[in-house]
Amino acid sequence: MLKCIIGMLTVFKHLFKKPVTLEYPEKKKDVSEHFRGKPVVKNCARCYCCIKVCPTGAISMTKEEFKIDLKKCIFCGNCAYYCPKGAIKMSSEYELASQDKNDLELVYRLEGVNDR
Numbered sequence: 306m307l308k309c310i311i312g313m314l315t316v317f318k319h320l321f322k323k324p325v326t327l328e329y330p331e332k333k334k335d336v337s338e339h340f341r342g343k344p345v346v347k348n349c350a351r352c353y354c355c356i357k358v359c360p361t362g363a364i365s366m367t368k369e370e371f372k373i374d375l376k377k378c379i380f381c382g383n384c385a386y387y388c389p390k391g392a393i394k395m396s397s398e399y400e401l402a403s404q405d406k407n408d409l410e411l412v413y414r415l416e417g418v419n420d421r
Contacts, residue, residue: 341385341395342396342399343375343399344385344411346393348390349393350389351415352389353366354387354389355393358383358384358386358387359383360379360381361378363375363377368415369415371413371415372412374410374411375409376409376410382395
């Protein structure tokens with residue numbers, strides 16, 4: 306009988322508290338401004354600094370394309386931090402799950418930059 310009363314007190318104690326979980330995906334958690342989500346590239350100057358500082362080798366570059374392999378990326382933010390032009394930004398996008406692993410490679414077209 307005592308265990309039943311203690312159990313009911315525990316239930317009533319938590320009954321009026323704010324829930325800890327969210328009703329995902331209908332309600333999504335706001336992320337911090339320092340959150341490191343999917344990298345986004347705009348106006349790359351082809352200095353290759355990001356390739357040098359990437360610890361996993363997830364970044365590659367050709368004359369026409371800038372590629373980030375999200376299967377290798379650990380979202381450390383080194384590429385964005387060391388980019389001298391600020392061309393790489395870490396977005397707040399965190400829903401990156403995919404059924405096709407080929408969707409996890411970001412390809413950005415490089416335009417308007419002279420070849421080195």
